[in-house]
Amino acid sequence: MSLGTASLADVERPGWRVATEGWLPALILAFAAVLAWEAAVRVFSVSPYIVPAPSAIVAALWREWPTLASATLVTAREILIGFVVSAVVGIALALLIVRFDWLGRALYPLIVLFQNVPKVALAPIFILWFGYDLAPKIGLITVIAFFPVTLSMLAGMESVDPSLLALMRSVGTGATDILFKIRVPHSLPQLMAGLKIAATFSVIGAIVGEFAGASAGLGYTIQFASTQLDTALVFAALALVSVLGVGFYYLVELVETIAVPWAPKFNRD
Amino acid sequence: MLRRTFLGGAAASSLAIAGGALKARAADPDKVSVQLDWVPRGDHAMFFVGKEKGFFAKHGINVTEIRKGTGSPDAMRLVANGNADFGFGDFPTLAVARSQGVPVVALSAVNQKSPLAMVSLAKTVKLTKPSDLKGLSVGIHPAGSTYIFFKSFLAANGLSEKDMTISSVAPPYESYLLLGRVQTIVGYVDAEVPELEAKAGGVGSLSIMLGADYGWKAYGSGLFGSDKMIKDKPDLVGRFVKAYTEAFDDVAAHPEEAAAITAKAAPGYAGKTDVLLAQLKADIASTFMSPDTKAHGLGWMTKETWDDTLRSLEEQSALKTKLTSDGLFTDKFLGNGA
Numbered sequence: 258m259s260l261g262t263a264s265l266a267d268v269e270r271p272g273w274r275v276a277t278e279g280w281l282p283a284l285i286l287a288f289a290a291v292l293a294w295e296a297a298v299r300v301f302s303v304s305p306y307i308v309p310a311p312s313a314i315v316a317a318l319w320r321e322w323p324t325l326a327s328a329t330l331v332t333a334r335e336i337l338i339g340f341v342v343s344a345v346v347g348i349a350l351a352l353l354i355v356r357f358d359w360l361g362r363a364l365y366p367l368i369v370l371f372q373n374v375p376k377v378a379l380a381p382i383f384i385l386w387f388g389y390d391l392a393p394k395i396g397l398i399t400v401i402a403f404f405p406v407t408l409s410m411l412a413g414m415e416s417v418d419p420s421l422l423a424l425m426r427s428v429g430t431g432a433t434d435i436l437f438k439i440r441v442p443h444s445l446p447q448l449m450a451g452l453k454i455a456a457t458f459s460v461i462g463a464i465v466g467e468f469a470g471a472s473a474g475l476g477y478t479i480q481f482a483s484t485q486l487d488t489a490l491v492f493a494a495l496a497l498v499s500v501l502g503v504g505f506y507y508l509v510e511l512v513e514t515i516a517v518p519w520a521p522k523f524n525r526d
Numbered sequence: 527m528l529r530r531t532f533l534g535g536a537a538a539s540s541l542a543i544a545g546g547a548l549k550a551r552a553a554d555p556d557k558v559s560v561q562l563d564w565v566p567r568g569d570h571a572m573f574f575v576g577k578e579k580g581f582f583a584k585h586g587i588n589v590t591e592i593r594k595g596t597g598s599p600d601a602m603r604l605v606a607n608g609n610a611d612f613g614f615g616d617f618p619t620l621a622v623a624r625s626q627g628v629p630v631v632a633l634s635a636v637n638q639k640s641p642l643a644m645v646s647l648a649k650t651v652k653l654t655k656p657s658d659l660k661g662l663s664v665g666i667h668p669a670g671s672t673y674i675f676f677k678s679f680l681a682a683n684g685l686s687e688k689d690m691t692i693s694s695v696a697p698p699y700e701s702y703l704l705l706g707r708v709q710t711i712v713g714y715v716d717a718e719v720p721e722l723e724a725k726a727g728g729v730g731s732l733s734i735m736l737g738a739d740y741g742w743k744a745y746g747s748g749l750f751g752s753d754k755m756i757k758d759k760p761d762l763v764g765r766f767v768k769a770y771t772e773a774f775d776d777v778a779a780h781p782e783e784a785a786a787i788t789a790k791a792a793p794g795y796a797g798k799t800d801v802l803l804a805q806l807k808a809d810i811a812s813t814f815m816s817p818d819t820k821a822h823g824l825g826w827m828t829k830e831t832w833d834d835t836l837r838s839l840e841e842q843s844a845l846k847t848k849l850t851s852d853g854l855f856t857d858k859f860l861g862n863g864a
Contacts, residue, residue, distance in 0.1 A: 304606075304607075304627055304628070305626070305627055306603060306606070306623075306626050306627055306628045307603070307607060381696050384702075384707065385701050385702070385705055385707065388707055389663075389693045389707065467694075468694075469694075469696065470693060470694050470695055470696065470707075471693065471694055472691055472692060472693045472694075477668075477694060480668035480694060481668050481673060481694075483599060483668070483670075484597070484599055484619075484668050484669065484670040484673045484674065485599075485622060485626070485670075485673075485674070486599050486602070486603070486622060486623050486626040486628060486670075487626065487846070488626075
């Protein structure tokens, strides 16, 4: 975090090391893992229908690229819209619970109860209710992803120093002002953590939704590749799902860096 | 080792001295497990009847488990890597699986023609010819066999997936059709269609276009094993197929009893005797028998039919590598007194 130490270190280390050391360890580990995977498949001659070699997955990516690219776009759109709706719903619920005490006491246990409903079981029902368009996927993502948003924002808003709240009340500040001027700003770092969890949940929600019923998307591609026993294509689509997930995660982190620069981060100086 | 040599010898002369060998086998039967393609239905009855009425025991086999499945492709993968000894699944899917390097072999063709059909609600869409499918929304359950059938059926009739909208559906299908989420689905006339018809309003409520009537030449589902099993334990495979075929004859002759036995043996099927019987009757009426089975016994397979199937599959490029029908099926365990 400290700017001073970072710039001091810069003088002592060559430029390329400073530029690469953030992501180099991850890259080396990933490369080594893929290499070991390829070697294991070749040495033990594992059948491609059980575990395909990374080279076969890359070949499938290349061969099916037009299909996979359009499927990725479909799923990315679902994730993006689903995530935004989850964030809005999650934040709104947290605000309502904190601002209106009685509503909070009514809502909170129900939200916790709902969180324990297995969402996978809801997926086919959502298809029947909402059809094959975006709606059932957005619905499913929202029920899966709003909870971490609500919970983390609540935790953030409740962790305000009680003596600060007492002071504000003593000078006659209203509940709404306390909410928006004290509690909400205070909750932002935790909210961002919740949003990052929601981003990864959104990816899962989109795939679960597509598994239940879809006409396009990566989840749909995975299912139909599996019926053809094309395991390499299944893995290629899974790789793209992971890339999407990582992409959305870091997009939220980027927003965090810009909007809430004081939020604590892992993996930084 | 001693036991194996003894069993091998017994099989070689099993017809001649069956009586003596059977006693010794009964003391230490071979344990085998069976992997079904889906939840139990009428044409799975041979496994349950074979176990209940002692056809397997008679041939020195103890069927320890009959597992329900999650689609033909999964069943084939499980049998191929030895997680189960024998399986039941869709044979065109078996060809696709083999072209993807999954070493499975067809042993007995239960459905002599494909029981797969396009199904719609008669009051919404009437299906009278394949081109009626143009522009419809089609619901397909992505468990394997139905999609492979659908692609082949389109290819056989000069249609393409681009002519319609494809959506994945999960069983039971009736809600999708009744709510109009899709206009037509791919279904098994010997599995979900009888139930679907009952729920959609009885006989005549559905419009059914059987693939076999419109250029799709293929076996339906049947018994299969793995290359390894046939190579390592040909004697066991021979006895299993023999017992299975005897159970098959029994099922075809006494469907009521077969349905009752299956309903009793399969977990959660206590009240489903009628459904199983309807499925079996549909099979007996249209798919179990063919001129081939009249000549050679139930389950018979010919190179001609397999070649036809492979040709259709190749036309719609469902096969990853070019296949020949040799190795895909074997009839050496089948037939009257084989």
